[in-house]
Amino acid sequence: MVTESNISKRTLICDLDGVLWRGDEAISGSAAAIAKLRAAEFKVIFISNNSYSTPETICAKLTDFGVPAQSSDLLTSASAAAAMMQGQSSAQGHKKCRAMVLGGPGLRQALVDAGVDVFEPKKAGAVVPDAVVAGFDPEFDFAAVDEAARAIRSGARFIATNRDPTYPVPGGVVPGAGALVAAIAVASGCEPEVAGKPEAPTVELTRQRIEGYAVVVGDRPSTDGALAESLGIDFALVLSGVTSAIPVLGGESIPDPAPRWVSEDLAALVPHLLEISDSIG
Structure with a gap:
């Protein structure tokens, strides 16, 4: 303003x-x-x-490309998703939240830094998490969709870092987080709350x-x-x-x-x- x-x-x-x-x-x-x-x-x-990389990795890449940067210069969908989880914790009397995370190290780090207990779908066990948080993940597979959808249908909150359908790479595009989130939405029958732009x-x-x-x-x-x-x-x-x-x-x-x-x-x-x-x- x-x-x-x-x-x-x-x-x-x-x-x-x-x-x-x-x-x-x-x-x-x-x-x-x-x-x-x-x-x-x-x-x-x-x-x-893009929630995949940590702030340190992004800053190093910027610097390597001739653009000096610090973490304070960044704002990612991972940090927005972490802020949403912090809000949920506050609304629950500052109870520590558990999140099933489908995403890269940047998303996991942001959530951990926000005080969230994170785990991967294959380590969910019988516990229903407070939220499923999904972002760009090149290792995304059928088992992850199945576990995430089950948790959401059992009452977990569904947060997506973003719904960008594609991601630009040299020579074209590859599937973005939105393509992966769409699979979970269809399988769970629930639309996500979106953190990013x-x-x-x-x-x-x-x-x-x-x-x-x-x-x-x-x-x-x-x-x-x-x-x-x-x-x-x-x-x-x-x-x-x-x-x-x-x-x-x-x-x-x-x-x-x-x-x-x-x-x-x-x-x-x-x-x-x-x-x-x-x-x-």
Whole structure:
């Protein structure tokens, strides 16, 4: 929110997958783009629906790609899911919650740091967890779907980190967390509460970080664009991820009406953002 005290400040809310990199390949010019925006005094918040990696791993990857970062610069769907579980614990008189987790080390670490007792589906035994929390997991299999669905049908809360159907990698896309979550939803007969973009848990965590003028930069209108809309701020769409001028299966198309800016990549977007920065003063 722009107030009298922060009117000259700027916040860039920047997606990672499809904006700074595709899988393990950096998107050309993205590191230099972040450096230019930081030099123009943009506060940069890196936001991701990908819950797989820990903050330490993400920061190391950013640094390796020429973008120095600290954990305090990050906001992921894993941290949003952890905040949801903390809220559940508080509502239950600060009772320690147990969660069956289908996801990577980033999701497990976020939940443990939030005081949640986590375990994998194969270690569930006869105990019904307080929640099933599902995110991106390349080791996802039939047994995991079965255990998760059984727990949900027995009364466990169903939380999904996000519902992104695909994930951009060099040369195309692979199934995202949304594809895995859909299997659990069908098998359990229950729809999940969603932690990540563009849902309320991430909207509120993002709102707390914004100072002055703010813009969301992302490659997916259905999540990044919707997040910007919920926050009441500008959205800049880049075509370096899942969205293209000519839609492809598994991707997204440019919305009609289009967002304020549509650029080939982050580097091409920078001049427009610097123009806004100069107008703020």
